[in-house]
Amino acid sequence: MNRETLEVDVLIVGAGPAGLSAALRLAQIQKAKGGDPLSIAVIEKAPEAGRHQLSGALLDPSTLTELVPDYASKGAPLGTPVDNDNIYFLTQESKFRLPITPPPFQNHGNHIISLSQFTKWLASQVEAEGIDVFWGFPGQHVLYDRPPDVYENPPRIIGVRTGDRGLNKEGKPKGAFEPGADIHAKVTIFADGVRGHLTKELYRDLQIGLGAEPAQYAIGIKELWDVPKGRLKPGTVIHTLGYPLREEEFGGSWLYAMGDGRISIGLVVGLEYHDPLFDPHAAFQHFKRHPFIRGILDGGQIVRYGAKAVPEGGWNTQPQLFLDGALIVGDAANFVNSTRLKGIHLAMRSGMLAAESAFDAVRGGDTSASVLKSYKTRVDTSAIKTELYPMRNVHQAFGHGLIAGSAYAGIAMFTNGRLLPDLGGHPGHREMRMIESYYGLAKRDILVPSNAAPIDRKLTFDKVTGAHYSGTHHDEDQPVHLLVHTEVCHTICGSEYGHPCVKFCPANVYEMVDDGMGGRRLQINASNCVHCKTCDIMDPYGVITWVAPEGGEGPSYDGM
Numbered sequence: 257m258n259r260e261t262l263e264v265d266v267l268i269v270g271a272g273p274a275g276l277s278a279a280l281r282l283a284q285i286q287k288a289k290g291g292d293p294l295s296i297a298v299i300e301k302a303p304e305a306g307r308h309q310l311s312g313a314l315l316d317p318s319t320l321t322e323l324v325p326d327y328a329s330k331g332a333p334l335g336t337p338v339d340n341d342n343i344y345f346l347t348q349e350s351k352f353r354l355p356i357t358p359p360p361f362q363n364h365g366n367h368i369i370s371l372s373q374f375t376k377w378l379a380s381q382v383e384a385e386g387i388d389v390f391w392g393f394p395g396q397h398v399l400y401d402r403p404p405d406v407y408e409n410p411p412r413i414i415g416v417r418t419g420d421r422g423l424n425k426e427g428k429p430k431g432a433f434e435p436g437a438d439i440h441a442k443v444t445i446f447a448d449g450v451r452g453h454l455t456k457e458l459y460r461d462l463q464i465g466l467g468a469e470p471a472q473y474a475i476g477i478k479e480l481w482d483v484p485k486g487r488l489k490p491g492t493v494i495h496t497l498g499y500p501l502r503e504e505e506f507g508g509s510w511l512y513a514m515g516d517g518r519i520s521i522g523l524v525v526g527l528e529y530h531d532p533l534f535d536p537h538a539a540f541q542h543f544k545r546h547p548f549i550r551g552i553l554d555g556g557q558i559v560r561y562g563a564k565a566v567p568e569g570g571w572n573t574q575p576q577l578f579l580d581g582a583l584i585v586g587d588a589a590n591f592v593n594s595t596r597l598k599g600i601h602l603a604m605r606s607g608m609l610a611a612e613s614a615f616d617a618v619r620g621g622d623t624s625a626s627v628l629k630s631y632k633t634r635v636d637t638s639a640i641k642t643e644l645y646p647m648r649n650v651h652q653a654f655g656h657g658l659i660a661g662s663a664y665a666g667i668a669m670f671t672n673g674r675l676l677p678d679l680g681g682h683p684g685h686r687e688m689r690m691i692e693s694y695y696g697l698a699k700r701d702i703l704v705p706s707n708a709a710p711i712d713r714k715l716t717f718d719k720v721t722g723a724h725y726s727g728t729h730h731d732e733d734q735p736v737h738l739l740v741h742t743e744v745c746h747t748i749c750g751s752e753y754g755h756p757c758v759k760f761c762p763a764n765v766y767e768m769v770d771d772g773m774g775g776r777r778l779q780i781n782a783s784n785c786v787h788c789k790t791c792d793i794m795d796p797y798g799v800i801t802w803v804a805p806e807g808g809e810g811p812s813y814d815g816m
């Protein structure tokens with residue numbers, strides 16, 4: 257097969273806040289330093305800017321003010337400034353307002369934004385600098401200069417192969433087949449987001465998680481609603497703890513009033529819950545049925561739905577950030593502050609720092625790990641460490657229950673993390689850093705009943721309807737992009753875990769159906785997939801691998 261090969265100086269995989277900030281910073285440094293311009297390319301699996309971007313989102317503008325000081329005159333869509341913060345503890349029927357708002361929940365100075373719109377704007381700034389962003393081009397595999405042999409002689413990363421187009425279900429070329437291209441780069445910056453599948457290849461091939469604590473994740477399920485104007489003052493921020501989550505589930509909700517009656521509402525649940533039949537999507541429906549929340553949404557209309565994982569493990573879970581020929585930034589490097597549920601400004605900052613190191617290395621003619629290591633030094637002396645290090649164990653502490661977690665978080669906050677020991681990973685996590693079961697000891701015979709919620713299609717919706725509101729589209733005649741070893745599903749998973757994929761997937765991708773022979777078989781509705789990555793994280797046997805589908809396909813998160 258003839259593959260096109262392209263040569264660039266710097267290749268950036270992923271046009272989210274991290275990747276676009278890296279691109280913009282490269283352009284800025286280039287302008288400031290002059291000399292021969294570097295060739296820079298960005299590849300992104302979404303068909304256009306912002307389409308695969310889902311977040312809360314409260315933007316801490318601290319990094320933006322450094323990256324684009326004149327952002328206001330350049331029309332940055334900063335939405336609505338936060339006007340008031342509220343935090344409640346919910347029981348099934350009631351709510352209690354916390355008398356003080358803990359520092360991580362104080363949001364004055366932050367803005368309620370649509371990350372999708374913000375990313376669109378950031379992309380326009382990058383393109384205005386003459387940098388090519390290739391929309392609808394997923395990176396499919398990492399390219400090495402020789403087969404990976406991490407122990408003897410680690411290979412150099414020389415770029416990325418993009419996905420083929422025009423293959424049918426069986427993987428055979430259809431009429432308009434186009435093989436993916438090999439993009440060779442002196443430095444590849446992996447900005448492929450939470451559980452990025454190329455970064456996952458680096459974990460597998462180069463053991464970049466060795467020495468770090470196991471990654472930890474949450475799933476965030478989000479809806480946009482239009483409610484009668486005046487129901488919530490624009491700029492109102494509400495966070496809740498407690499119901500519908502139980503003591504053993506860590507998480508909470510948000511409601512952000514964006515203006516014009518538009519509300520961003522969502523629930524985040526730590527993915528180390530022990531009950532394999534717990535269903536985060538159902539928990540979100542219960543949450544909306546709470547009298548307090550129902551009162552806010554009543555008479556309103558759902559506009560969009562989506563879900564995405566969040567890397568919540570914090571500072572100690574960052575993988576090796578620099579390699580021969582590569583750097584890792586943003587969510588792919590687990591740079592999220594889970595106590596504040598904020599990662600956009602950290603992703604942007606890590607992108608900027610990676611750009612500075614990549615630029616120096618390319619100009620200096622040496623892009624080996626020993627030179628690119630300067631990125632790690634930059635991170636360690638930056639606001640990323642100042643913010644993440646003191647909170648480094650907070651998510652892990654919540655793995656020991658709400659009370660233990662709250663106490664730990666409180667002490668961490670007041671002592672700036674100094675008095676607390678490192679906790680290590682959650683006891684349920686296995687040794688392999690990326691392929692691990694989160695179900696601890698739970699087996700089917702000790703499960704609590706499923707948390708299914710009533711669906712009325714006004715306030716609560718089933719997963720298929722949710723997938724419809726996510727705007728997801730995938731051509732059905734293409735290779736399934738969820739690589740599943742189904743023999744496990746058809747043999748032991750039912751008796752051991754009760755098929756948790758049916759529960760944890762927020763878009764009904766996994767269904768157990770009649771096999772016509774008196775048994776049940778797994779049906780994969782890949783076209784519903786909202787690219788949240790939860791299945792890749794939560795399958796207890798490590799037999800589900802998410803890879804990018806054909807370029808341009810997936811959810812359509814306009815306004816999210």
Ligand SMILES: Cc1cc2nc3c(=O)[nH]c(=O)nc-3n(C[C@H](O)[C@H](O)[C@H](O)COP(=O)(O)OP(=O)(O)OC[C@H]3O[C@@H](n4cnc5c(N)ncnc54)[C@H](O)[C@@H]3O)c2cc1C
Pocket residue numbers: 269270271272273274275299300301302308309310311312313314315316371393394395396447448449450452453454475476477478522524563564565566585586587588591592597598599600601603804
């Ligand atoms: C529910 C939820 C609520 C959140 N709330 C907030 C909040 O209120 N405030 C806040 O600051 N942060 C919040 N965050 C976190 C924040 O959204 C992330 O930290 C931030 O978006 C990370 O940016 P990124 O560029 O690293 O990754 P992403 O934003 O995930 O961008 C990665 C990009 O890479 C693309 N990509 C992935 N794989 C490939 C591939 N193989 N080839 C090409 N392209 C690829 C993706 O399509 C995507 O566009 C929230 C996250 C979630 C999920």
